[in-house]
Structures are given as structure tokens and as C-alpha cells.
Amino acid sequence: MRNHVHFIGGGQMSEAIIRALLKNRVFNSNNITVTDLNKEREQHLTETYQVVTDQKEEDVLTQANLIVIGVRPQDDLKTVCQTIYEHASDQATIVSIVAGVTIAQFEAWLDSDRAIARVIPNTLTDTGRGYSGVALNAYANQADLDPFLNGFGKVTHIDEALIDAFTGYGVAGPNYIYYFIESLVDAGVLAGLPRDMAWEVALENMVGAVEMLNESGKHPRQLLDINNSPAGVGMNGLHQLNASDFAAGLQRSVLKAVERTTELSNQEGD
Numbered sequence: 001m002r003n004h005v006h007f008i009g010g011g012q013m014s015e016a017i018i019r020a021l022l023k024n025r026v027f028n029s030n031n032i033t034v035t036d037l038n039k040e041r042e043q044h045l046t047e048t049y050q051v052v053t054d055q056k057e058e059d060v061l062t063q064a065n066l067i068v069i070g071v072r073p074q075d076d077l078k079t080v081c082q083t084i085y086e087h088a089s090d091q092a093t094i095v096s097i098v099a100g101v102t103i104a105q106f107e108a109w110l111d112s113d114r115a116i117a118r119v120i121p122n123t124l125t126d127t128g129r130g131y132s133g134v135a136l137n138a139y140a141n142q143a144d145l146d147p148f149l150n151g152f153g154k155v156t157h158i159d160e161a162l163i164d165a166f167t168g169y170g171v172a173g174p175n176y177i178y179y180f181i182e183s184l185v186d187a188g189v190l191a192g193l194p195r196d197m198a199w200e201v202a203l204e205n206m207v208g209a210v211e212m213l214n215e216s217g218k219h220p221r222q223l224l225d226i227n228n229s230p231a232g233v234g235m236n237g238l239h240q241l242n243a244s245d246f247a248a249g250l251q252r253s254v255l256k257a258v259e260r261t262t263e264l265s266n267q268e269g270d
């Protein structure tokens with residue numbers, strides 16, 4: 001069986017994975033097939049990445065050694081699994097990237113002893129950063145899968161019981177950072193800086209602060225102390241942040257994202 005990955009559902013997340021797999025030369029475009037209900041998505045993927053979208057799903061399923069389920073939790077997962085059950089090779093590994101839906105649910109729908117990987121990927125694929133959280137069933141082989149998974153970011157193998165928390169915290173994670181940066185830049189503009197200057201400074205501070213944490217090995221509290229002189233500018237600013245709902249708001253946001261992940265496991269076909 002040749003190295004061939006088939007994507008069922010070619011939306012935003014599948015596209016981010018495909019782009020990285022091609023950039024990192026883990027697959028070439030001839031060995032990536034995609035089927036999507038939305039024919040405009042198929043056309044877009046073929047025009048942009050030259051991946052194959054004009055073959056019948058039954059045919060490509062028999063050939064693929066990796067089958068990625070890239071549809072939404074609310075889509076008709078049972079029918080998707082029935083099609084895989086009927087046509088896919090027994091040797092293929094089924095890789096679900098569907099938020100919330102468990103390995104046990106897939107095992108029941110696929111009704112077989114197939115290798116199944118539950119992967120929750122991250123849209124930071126272009127950067128080589130961002131962790132995919134991965135849980136495998138008893139038939140899946142980590143050594144076989146890792147070259148594929150490493151082709152679109154970092155990989156952490158975790159207990160499936162942690163995947164929903166990992167999804168709401170880590171995979172929704174870029175949300176928190178993007179929104180923080182947007183809010184911070186607006187604050188700079190509110191204070192009178194031109195937007196492009198506020199933007200440059202915010203990004204430089206974000207990257208620099210992460211480097212400081214990594215290089216120094218210090219706790220954020222220790223670095224906050226260096227950055228704030230007594231009765232100074234920074235401490236006055238922080239006092240207002242403390243008086244706001246900032247930390248609790250952020251924490252509630254993560255908990256809601258985790259809760260929604262778990263909820264989605266019961267939404268298939270809605």
C-alpha cells in the first residue's frame with residue numbers, strides 16, 4: 001500500500017494540515033485526495049495545492065493508508081463511518097480530527113478492529129508550532145503515525161481523558177492570544193499611538209516576553225517584579241487589570257471551550 005492520505009471534509013482545518021504536509025514534503029500532492037460536500041472547497045484545494053479531488057470516494061478509500069475524518073461534529077458522522085467501513089482497507093488508520101467525538105464512538109460506528117487515532121490539531125500548522133493532542137486506540141501504531149502527525153506541528157500523546165481539556169485550552173489556544181493582541185493594540189491606539197506602531201510593539205513584546213520566560217526559566221511573577229518599579233507606571237497599570245475580571249474572564253472562557261468540546265460528542269448528525 002503506497003503512502004496515501006485521504007481527507008473526508010476539506011474545510012479550514014484539513015486545508016491547514018494539507019498546506020503543512022506539502023510544505024514539509026511529507027506527502028506530494030498526487031498522494032493527497034480530498035472529498036468535500038462543498039464542490040467549491042474541492043475546486044479551491046485542487047487549484048491551490050494540486051491535490052486530487054476528482055475521484056470517487058469509494059475508490060480512494062480502498063487505496064488510502066491514512067483516512068482523515070475532517071468534518072464537523074454536527075455533520076453526519078455515522079454515514080461517513082459507514083462509508084469507511086464499507087470501502088476502506090483494513091490496513092488503513094482512521095484519523096479523526098473531530099472535536100469532542102470519542103474513540104469509543106468511532107469504534108462503535110466503524111464496527112471493526114481498526115486502527116483509530118483521535119487527533120486534535122492546531123491551526124498554527126504553517127509555523128511548525130502548536131501541539132496536536134493525540135490519543136490512539138489499541139490497534140493504532142504510534143511509530144507509524146508520528147511522521148504524518150509531525151508533518152503539521154508538534155505532537156503530544158495524551159490520555160484520551162485529557163483531550164477535551166486539551167482542546168478547549170490548547171487547540172482553541174490561538175484564540176486567546178489573537179484576542180489579547182487585538183485588545184492590546186486597541187489600548188495603544190486608545191492611548192494615542194498610531195495603529196501600525198501599536199501593532200509592531202505588541203508583537204515584539206509578545207515574542208520577547210515568551211523568549212524571556214524560556215531563557216530565564218523564571219516564573220512570570222518574578223519577571224513582573226523586574227518590570228515594575230515601586231509606585232511606578234507598570235504597577236499602576238496592573239492594579240487596574242487586577243481590579244477587572246481579566247484572569248477570571250480568561251479562565252471562564254477556557255472552561256466554556258472545554259465544556260463545549262464535551263457537549264459536541266453528543267451532537268453528531270444534528
Ligand SMILES: NC(=O)C1=CN([C@@H]2O[C@H](COP(=O)(O)OP(=O)(O)OC[C@H]3O[C@@H](n4cnc5c(N)ncnc54)[C@H](OP(=O)(O)O)[C@@H]3O)[C@@H](O)[C@H]2O)C=CC1
Nearest residue numbers: 009011012013036037038070071072073075097098099121
Ligand atoms: N478549525 C480549527 O481550529 C479546528 C478544527 N478541528 C475540527 O476539524 C473539523 C473541521 O473543522 P473546520 O475545518 O474548521 O470546519 P469547516 O466547516 O471549515 O470544514 C468542514 C467541511 O466538511 C464538509 N463536509 C461536511 N460533511 C461532509 C461529508 N459527509 N463528506 C465530505 N465533506 C463533508 C463541509 O461541507 P459543507 O460546508 O458543505 O457542509 C465543510 O466544507 C471539525 O470536526 C473540528 O472540530 C479540530 C481542531 C481545530
Ligand SMILES: O=C(O)[C@@H]1CCC=N1
Nearest residue numbers: 099167168171172173
Ligand atoms: O472551534 C472549534 O470547534 C475548533 C476546535 C477547537 C478549536 N477550533
